[in-house]
Amino acid sequence: MELKDLFQSKVSVFQADLKTKEEVINFLVDKLSVEKMITNKKTFKDAILKRESEASTGMGDQIGIPHAINNVVKEPCIAFVSLKSPIDWQSLDNKPVDLIFMIATNDEKGEAHLAALADLSKYLMKPEIQTALRKAKSFKALQSAFENKVEIKKIEVKQGKYDVVGITACPTGIAHTYLAEEKLIEYSTELGLSVKIETQGRRGTENRLTQEEVDSAKVVILAHDKNIQGMSRFGGKQIIDTTTKDAIFNGKKLIEEFGKTDKTIIAKAYKSNDDEGSDDFSLKKFAQVKGNLLAGVSRMLPFVVAGGIILGIGFLIDFAAGNGNAGGDFGTISPVAGWFSAIGKTGIMLMVPILAGYIAYTIVGPQGLMPGFIAGVYADGLGGFAYSSKPGGWSGMWSILFPLNDKGETIIPMQSGFIGAMVGAYAAALIVFGLTLAFRRFKKSFHGIRDIVLIPVLSLLGISLTMFVLNIPLGYAMYGIQQFLKLLAEHNLLILLGAILGLMMCADMGGPINKIAYVTGTLSVSGGLGDNPLITVTMAAAMAAGMVPPIGIALCTLLFRNAWTTKEKDSAKANWLMGAFFISEGAIPFMVTDPKRIATSAMVGGTITGLMVGGFKITLGAPHGGIAVFPLLKSGLVDLTSGAAIGLGVGLYILSIIVGVTTMVLILGFWKTHDIKKGKFVIAN
Structure with missing residues (x-):
């Protein structure tokens, strides 16, 4: 898909007499609704306004790019309006706008339209295209402005070493991400410097910087309005950590004065994680509750879905075999049913530990995976080593510490389920966080012992003690509830x-x-x-x-x-x-x-x-x-x-x-x- 294909004549208007930002947004949203390009006008407008409240979409040069990603969008498109007179848009350069491009997308049409949208910023930065758009009075003229490919001139790279490297990223990953990239390339080229910019936009990470490229660069600029991944590459190096706005309007000055002003800082020695983990090893990650839970859920989901479906197949087979009255053994009577049920049960059995493990992993990285997983095991009673209804030998070695009935069976349920797993995951992450800080002054020669022995062993002991204590009040509470229900039944x-x-x-x-x-x-x-x-x-x-x-x-x-x-x-x-x-x-x-x-x-x-x-x-x-x-x-x-x-x-x-x-x-x-x-x-x- 080419960029010009995202424009449509029925939502392209020229020289409109609109006086305010609100009028423009209402006008374009109405157009999209009338032409049935969105299914819910109110929902889409709310999404546009929410994005405007986060940061201005006035990109400078008298251009505004309001945008929203929402599933009420039926077909990705760009609604366009040029104005008779410029209006205030709270732009990044404080100039009024007269060219507005409203991006409406839903992320359901694959990568093609995202690639086209990424090109929009590159086109709009060219003065000749801006002039053509302001002169355009027809849809054909609008399309013509985007027909020619934009050539990006760069200084030749010598021996694979770039003078300037950087990363750009904005909340929605559509406009400012690529605009900042383009401006940094333009500024570097003007200064005669070779450049490579990594973008972390809606299409994921592109032009990823290698460790060697980061190490050999003379200038490193991180221009972002959200957390960026891969920060471990920059640990201990001089960087400028700034916003996309700063890079767009002051990028040339940032490059020229790199290392000479207080904007140049030394990056933290971040812990190396992949893109799912947190490179920002700090207490701030604990506050990102929803993101942490979503990370755990995304990893848990395949176990739930696959295990649940296959377990259902086992039930179906046993029912077809006439074993519907098998009581608690239903799903296991027929050997074939039992084969499927074993697979399904195994998948579902791992659900809670996986949830807890990846919540902890998201907060503190790989060191959190093991204690987080163990917290989930204790929460769900997996394996029966710690908790069992009838303790003895290798079974229920924690349960035996609590009251038993005259048959030697535990009378207190000790499992806290996925709620205990989520709490346990945070406890595991906090334990790892504390241990890492405590051992941060270890000499490099002892890092292997610290990471492979000390932190894993101590975090396992710490989370085990935590879950042992956590499950006690929950166990008593659940026992009381069960007795109350039994009373009602009696x-x-x-x-x-x-x-x-x-x-x-x-x-x-x-x-x-x-x-x-x-x-x-x-x-x-x-x-x-x-x-x-x-x-x-x-x-x-x-x-x-x-x-x-x-x-x-x-x-x-x-x-x-x-x-x-x-x-x-x-x-x-x-x-x-x-x-x-x-x-x-x-x-x-x-x-x-x-x-x-x-x-x-x-x-x-x-x-x-x-x-x-x-x-x-x-x-x-x-x-x-x-x-x-x-x-x-x-x-x-x-x-x-x-x-x-x-x-x-x-x-x-x-x-x-x-x-x-x-x-x-x-x-x-x-x-x-x-x-x-x-x-x-x-x-x-």
Whole structure:
């Protein structure tokens, strides 16, 4: 795709009589809406205004480039208007503008349009093109101005060593990133210096600087308005660390006076990490909570999706083989089903440790991966070495330190689930951070011992002690909740019990509260809550409510498409299968990124579903399986031994799930849409 192909005649206007910045933005957004290039005018305008509030899009030379990346954009394009009289745009050079290019993109059309947009800044910097654009009175003249390729003249590089190197990066990675790059190249060329500029824009890292190129450069300029990756390359070297605005307007002076003014500083000796880790080893990374959680979720997601789908296949095979009444062994009776179930369980089993490991990794780099992963293992009780229901020998070596019943079984649940994993990940990162600072004065000859032995060993001991302490209060709290639910079940308060279980199943979707509700359900199946035939309403309510969050998210991404990112819509497709087979964990990645809206809507939907299941007295004799065990459902509204009990049970159960899912979808969808329109929530694809 060429740059001129992003312009369209129906959204290109010449010599318009507009007086203010607000008028121009409204005018161009209206044009895009009328021509159906955007599906929601309010959402797109809010995104434009949000970008304007972050930093001026007036690039100088009387040119403004307002821009937004949003999924309401149907087709990437550039809306253009030239003005009769220049207007104030709070430009970087404080000059009014008369040429405005509104970039509308959605990141769904691949790299071609991003490459074209990157060229826009390079074209607009040329005086001859600016003149042609101001004279243009037709769409053909506009296109003609962008038909000729812009040649970038550079000084020849000698022996692969550049005189000037740098990195440019801006928040959206579209305009200022490439504008600063172009200006630094232009200034360097004017001074007779060879130059290479790395850009960290919307297309990722381009023209990446090697360590050798950085080491041999005479001038190093980092022009950025956001954190940049790969800072370890500059540790201990002279650099100018500044903004894109400074590079655009004062770049020549920065180059000429490099090393002579107080703008030249010595870069920190950053820890070497790849682009996913943090090169900025400081406490500031701990405050970037959402980014840290997203990093963990992105690594956890494949385990959830792949494991959940394959586990569902195991359930399907066992159901087809007639093993739907296998109780707790459902999914393992048929050898073929068991083969698939083992794969699925293994994938899901690693979900929580991976989440914790990569949260810690994002904060403090590779040294955080091991203690973070271990925190997740303790939080989820993985392996059974530390926690086990029946400790002894190599099993439950921590559990044995706590009260046991007369059968030698632990009576206190010690797992804190993914909530404990997230807290543990931060604890692990803090431990690594503290140890690194404590050992920072080690001589270089001892760095190997420090990094390979001391920090790993001490961080493992530190996070183990932390999680041992952290899981104690959570364990007692969960034990108390379980006993309360058992009391409700024993007194046949089925409607209340169903509502509470429904709420708990959706509170943390696979976390400790969810697990308490689920374990209570399984106790009813195994007889642990008494012999009353209606007691398995507990299991039915827990399973129905647990199906609500993943199915609700999947449906919401279809009915409220503009309220979700492209990545979320793709990931949610797997939730149909996971929800159908009662794998609540499919909702966790979504809840972590938007806990307020998703958790609240899911809890409302789950509570309604649980209440209906309790009210309809629906029983279930299997502890898992989702739709595969629906034939085992019965309703106590009629004689449980009759055939009508099964038919009524299945029908009312499906109705309960539909009502709960619908409730969740409507609350979540309208809530997100409302907040998007009000600017309280921004969808950034």
